[in-house]
Every structure is written in C-alpha cells, then in structure tokens.
Amino acid sequence: MSEKTLDKLIATLKTEAIDAADNEAKQIVEKAQAKAQKIVDGAESKSKELLHHAEKEAEATLNKGEAALKQAARDLTVSVRNELLKLLKAALEREVETNFTPELMEKAVLKVIENVGSGIALQLPETMEAQLAKKIQKRLQDSDNLDSVTKDAHLLNGFTVTKTDQGWSYQISPEEVAELLNAHLSPKWVQILKNESNT
CATH class of the missing domain: 1.20.5 (Single alpha-helices involved in coiled-coils or other helix-helix interfaces)
Incomplete structure (x- = not known):
C-alpha cells in the first residue's frame, strides 16, 4: 500500500x-x-x-x-x-x-275579689301597712265573697288569693306582674331589635 x-x-x-x-x-x-x-x-x-x-x-x-x-x-x-x-x-x-303602691294593691285586691266571686281566702303580707290592711278588710267585709283575710310572714309584697272551694291559689306580686309583662313584651322587643339591626 x-x-x-x-x-x-x-x-x-x-x-x-x-x-x-x-x-x-x-x-x-x-x-x-x-x-x-x-x-x-x-x-x-x-x-x-x-x-x-x-x-x-x-x-x-x-x-x-x-x-x-x-x-x-x-x-x-x-x-x-x-x-x-x-x-x-x-x-x-x-x-x-x-x-x-299600697293604693294599687288595694285596687287590685278589690278587683280580683270582685272577679273571682265567693269562697275566697285572702293572704296579705305581714309587713303591709295596718291602715291599708284595715281599709281592705273593711271594704271586703261588705262583700259576702270573702271567707277570710290573713297575714303571711313569708309573703313580702303582693297578695295571695285562694279559691277555697276549688283548691286553686294565685299569688299576685310585683315579680309575678313583671314576669307576665316581660313574657308579653319580650317578643315585641326582639322584633324591634331585629328591625333595628336590619336597617
């Protein structure tokens, strides 16, 4: 090569x-x-x-x-x-x-006794002014609806009405009235508050 x-x-x-x-x-x-x-x-x-x-x-x-x-x-x-x-x-x-007030209590007691009828026992607070208690007793003695009026040491304010022949009893006091008013007014207050919060 x-x-x-x-x-x-x-x-x-x-x-x-x-x-x-x-x-x-x-x-x-x-x-x-x-x-x-x-x-x-x-x-x-x-x-x-x-x-x-x-x-x-x-x-x-x-x-x-x-x-x-x-x-x-x-x-x-x-x-x-x-x-x-x-x-x-x-x-x-x-x-x-x-x-x-005592005046309101007097009116309330008289109105309740008038509406409930006969066979009623009324209990008033022991601390109630003697003059008011006597005034209520005097006005109720004229009525034949009332069986008895007693004083209750446990009742601080208000009064208790008992329908003796039917066995029921209601206590009417500022607390009870406020509770009833609150139950009635609370839903309305809630509605007002809801309306205010939506605006």
Whole structure:
C-alpha cells in the first residue's frame, strides 16, 4: 500500500471518526436537550399544580374566615340582643316594683275579689301597712265573697288569693306582674331589635 493510499485511508478514518463523534455528540446533546425540556415541562406542570393547589387552599381559608366572621357577627348580635333584653327586663321589674303602691294593691285586691266571686281566702303580707290592711278588710267585709283575710310572714309584697272551694291559689306580686309583662313584651322587643339591626 502506498503512502498516499495510507494517508487517504487515515484521512477517511479520521473523517468517519469525527463524523461518528459529531453524530454521537449531536445525539447526546439532543437527548440532553429532550431530557432538559422534559424536566422543564415537568417543573412547569408541577409549578402550575402547586399554584392551583395554593389558590384552592387560599380560597378555602378565605371562605372559612368569612364564615367564621359571619358566625361571630351572628353570635355578637344574639349576645347583645340578650343583654338588652336583660336590661329591659330589669328596668321593667324596677318600674313595676316602684308602681306597686299600697293604693294599687288595694285596687287590685278589690278587683280580683270582685272577679273571682265567693269562697275566697285572702293572704296579705305581714309587713303591709295596718291602715291599708284595715281599709281592705273593711271594704271586703261588705262583700259576702270573702271567707277570710290573713297575714303571711313569708309573703313580702303582693297578695295571695285562694279559691277555697276549688283548691286553686294565685299569688299576685310585683315579680309575678313583671314576669307576665316581660313574657308579653319580650317578643315585641326582639322584633324591634331585629328591625333595628336590619336597617
């Protein structure tokens, strides 16, 4: 083999080796680029997924916060309404207590005896002014509806009417009157408070 042919063969081998190395390098680069693109695509997909998940969590937290605030507002409204009702009841009790005068008691006793009829026993507080008790007794003695009038040490204010022939008894006191008025007025007060809170 001649030197020229040998040089040519070496040059051809070099060229083929370089071309093969270039092809292999190109394939390696293409594979690396494909792998890098796959990693980038995966990272973008994961990033979108994480972002979507974070948005969902943020929205859920916001909704829970809004619901908690609404519940707290309802609780506060109910609490304030209940406190106002307690204050109104206390004011009503004081007002009834103040206006439950001996004169009112005299009128109430006479009206109850008149409406209930005969067979009645009346109990008055032991602390009741003697003059008023005598006045009530005198006015009731003219009536044949009353069986007896007694004083009760346990009765602090008000009076008790007992229908002896039927076995029932009612105590009429500032507390009882206030309780009845409160039961009647509370629903109206609640409605007023609801209307005020809606405006």
